[in-house]
Amino acid sequence: MTFLIQQTLLYAVPLMIVALAGVFAERSGIINLALEGIMIFGAFIGVLFVRNMQSVQAIANAYANKQWLTLQGLELLAMLVAACGGSNAEAISTDNGGKIMQSENKTNSSKALVVYYSRSGNTEALARMIGNETGADMFRVTTVTPYPEVYRETTELARAERDNNARPAINGRVENMADYDVVYIGVPNWWSTMPMPMFTFLEQYDLSGKTIVPFVTHGGGGVANCVSDLKKAVPGATVLDALVVSGGSAQNAQSDVSAWLKRLGLVK
Numbered sequence: 001m002t003f004l005i006q007q008t009l010l011y012a013v014p015l016m017i018v019a020l021a022g023v024f025a026e027r028s029g030i031i032n033l034a035l036e037g038i039m040i041f042g043a044f045i046g047v048l049f050v051r052n053m054q055s056v057q058a059i060a061n062a063y064a065n066k067q068w069l070t071l072q073g074l075e076l077l078a079m080l081v082a083a084c085g086g087s088n089a090e091a092i093s094t095d096n097g098g099k100i101m102q103s104e105n106k107t108n109s110s111k112a113l114v115v116y117y118s119r120s121g122n123t124e125a126l127a128r129m130i131g132n133e134t135g136a137d138m139f140r141v142t143t144v145t146p147y148p149e150v151y152r153e154t155t156e157l158a159r160a161e162r163d164n165n166a167r168p169a170i171n172g173r174v175e176n177m178a179d180y181d182v183v184y185i186g187v188p189n190w191w192s193t194m195p196m197p198m199f200t201f202l203e204q205y206d207l208s209g210k211t212i213v214p215f216v217t218h219g220g221g222g223v224a225n226c227v228s229d230l231k232k233a234v235p236g237a238t239v240l241d242a243l244v245v246s247g248g249s250a251q252n253a254q255s256d257v258s259a260w261l262k263r264l265g266l267v268k
């Protein structure tokens with residue numbers, strides 16, 4: 001709710017002031033209609049600019065630290081576009097995670113579970129596609145203490161967690177893990193590895209003998225160490241080929257998801 005109020009104050013109030021000033025100036029003949037339009041557009045761009053400064057700063061830091069090898073300018077563009085329509089760079093809050101969402105769409109005799117961590121929705125988009133296509137149950141990993149809403153604060157905390165090999169506490173657990181033969185594991189690339197809460201999750205279970213199917217989204221750095229670190233965390237399991245998708249393409253990756261599932265023999 002506070003977030004909603006913040007957004008309203010941030011966007012609506014400055015725009016309304018400029019629009020009212022514009023209408024007043026136009027009515028008094030000081031400016032014409034075109035100029036008024038330019039004033040409102042300029043105010044909108046100004047708000048967007050301030051709104052994204054922290055994200056821009058985070059990317060600059062990432063570059064300076066040489067952590068993201070091939071971070072694309074496109075990610076910045078995606079953030080700006082997302083800021084216009086609901087902000088992809090913000091933390092998602094679709095549900096609190098930590099519980100099994102059972103599928104009603106069983107398409108396969110072996111029982112499958114999709115486990116994923118997603119902050120801003122890219123990895124979740126793939127998870128949903130996989131769930132819909134395979135009929136797998138779903139489990140979203142969430143932390144007991146949520147990551148900060150501000151992007152840069154999250155990147156800093158995440159880097160410290162990685163450097164300290166931390167295991168942040170997570171919500172809920174999969175009580176019936178023994179029932180699943182196939183476990184899909186979805187993560188965003190965070191500082192070249194999986195978010196540390198996924199390590200917390202994996203270490204709670206014995207996944208030996210199961211088939212693990214990784215999928216990864218990233219901001220330009222590719223899969224990096226995500227899958228090799230995952231393999232170390234699931235000794236005795238068979239790890240299949242990962243699906244790796246750039247975060248900006250995740251919402252449109254349905255055909256890639258279908259082709260990958262078919263190639264691995266996980267759907268007909």
Ligand SMILES: Cc1cc2nc3c(=O)[nH]c(=O)nc-3n(C[C@H](O)[C@H](O)[C@H](O)COP(=O)(O)O)c2cc1C
Pocket residue numbers: 067068069117118119120121122123124154155156158159187188189190191192193217218219220221222246247248
């Ligand atoms: C804390 C943090 C660290 C990140 N580190 C990297 C990185 O090292 N390399 C990279 O390519 N992208 C990095 N990214 C970008 C994410 O991998 C990318 O935006 C991903 O698609 C986000 O997935 P999500 O929407 O499911 O959270 C990072 C993002 C965050 C929030």
